[in-house]
Amino acid sequence: MSGTGWRLRPGRASDAATLIGIEQRACGLLRGHPAWSLFSRTHLAAADHIDAAGKGRPWVAEAEGQVPGYALYGELDGAVHLEQMDVEPADGRRGLGAPCSSASRHAPRRRDPGG
Structure with a gap:
């Protein structure tokens, strides 16, 4: 996939898989790094992604029907923060990370009614 022609959009429950x-x-790139043991144990479950989509927390990059990367936002003490961000290894170093990580300007600034 080229580094151009993609757009950011809100994540959907159907994006979970x-x-x-x-x-x-993306985690596989850390094999051999000291962080591997931590990151290889901490993947989000489908239910986590589906729940986050219902709250407007994920933003995905999309091009030609493909999703090469995403950012997942949360709220802590009333401030939006980046919880998770990953880019397909084959699409790394093509300018997707910065826009995904700055998508917080689109993230909802409302409290989770359950929390």
């Missing part, structure tokens, strides 16, 4: 795959493949 795709986002899990991106996270797992």
Whole structure:
């Protein structure tokens, strides 16, 4: 996929399997790094992605029907913060990370009614 022609859009519940795959493949790049043991144990479950989508927390990059990366936002003490961000290894170093990580300007600034 080229580094151009993609757009950011809100994540959907139907993106869960795709986002899990991106996270797992990106984590694979850490094999041999001291952080591997931590990151290889902390993948988000499909239910986590589905719940987050219902709250407007994920933003995905999309091009030609493909999702090469995403950012997942949360709220802490009333401030939006980046919880998770991953890019497909094959699409790394193509300018997706910065816009995904700055998508917090689109993230909802409302409290989770359950929390």
